[in-house]
Amino acid sequence: MVRYLGQDEAVNLDLELFNDFRFSVVQLMELAGLACAHALASEYPAASLSLQRPVLVVAGPGNNGGDGLVMARHLHLLGYSAHIYYPKQTDKQLYHDLVHQAKEADVHFLDSLPEDISAQYSLVVDAIFGFSFKPPVRPQFQPILESLTRVSVPLVSVDIPSGWDVEAGPPESGEVTPVLRPDMLVSLTAPKLGSRGFRGAHYLGGRFVPRKLAEKYKLDLPEYPGTDLVVKLSEHEEL
Numbered sequence: 001m002v003r004y005l006g007q008d009e010a011v012n013l014d015l016e017l018f019n020d021f022r023f024s025v026v027q028l029m030e031l032a033g034l035a036c037a038h039a040l041a042s043e044y045p046a047a048s049l050s051l052q053r054p055v056l057v058v059a060g061p062g063n064n065g066g067d068g069l070v071m072a073r074h075l076h077l078l079g080y081s082a083h084i085y086y087p088k089q090t091d092k093q094l095y096h097d098l099v100h101q102a103k104e105a106d107v108h109f110l111d112s113l114p115e116d117i118s119a120q121y122s123l124v125v126d127a128i129f130g131f132s133f134k135p136p137v138r139p140q141f142q143p144i145l146e147s148l149t150r151v152s153v154p155l156v157s158v159d160i161p162s163g164w165d166v167e168a169g170p171p172e173s174g175e176v177t178p179v180l181r182p183d184m185l186v187s188l189t190a191p192k193l194g195s196r197g198f199r200g201a202h203y204l205g206g207r208f209v210p211r212k213l214a215e216k217y218k219l220d221l222p223e224y225p226g227t228d229l230v231v232k233l234s235e236h237e238e239l
């Protein structure tokens with residue numbers, strides 16, 4: 001039974017990966033983005049989508065957005081066409097490199113979101129906020145989340161649906177924050193407490209977690225099938 005992490009635990013686990021196991025940020029982003037691309041391909045094979053309409057990745061300014069930039073590049077390698085909307089670009093060399101790599105892989109960057117996202121895209125990826133998010137949603141991202149609540153094509157969230165409290169889950173009804181209801185969630189490293197009530201297709205991408213670290217945090221990670229990078233949690237018993 002998979003263990004769900006609180007926000008501080010998720011932060012501390014990441015710090016141990018950086019400090020004790022000497023993973024770099026770019027290493028973890030590459031592993032996370034690759035896992036997310038494979039999870040999406042497992043649930044929504046390219047042949048099942050209209051290849052006339054690409055996948056849209058909406059990337060935020062932090063590490064979650066970095067995962068999305070990597071994911072889009074790998075989706076191209078897996079036979080998809082991917083576009084990225086990256087409204088608040090981070091001015092660090094790592095992110096400049098990720099943007100450059102995506103563009104060199106023929107990923108197209110948008111200047112604005114289209115009014116009717118569902119008419120132009122076969123699927124949308126929410127890679128806006130990660131496990132360090134604390135409410136409320138900043139004003140710049142309110143209309144973006146509002147747009148994503150209106151899509152009629154599948155919505156896939158990376159690690160935690162953007163706008164959800166990492167431990168408490170979706171905002172209470174009646175709050176101002178637009179509430180995303182994704183069809184699919186890709187948890188990274190280990191699922192977060194806020195996703196306990198998620199009822200869509202739930203995948204885990206954490207095969208890169210060292211066994212010693214998984215044992216220390218008692219993650220009880222499921223067996224990954226064969227050589228797969230991801231495992232579908234909604235097919236396993238969860239806590």
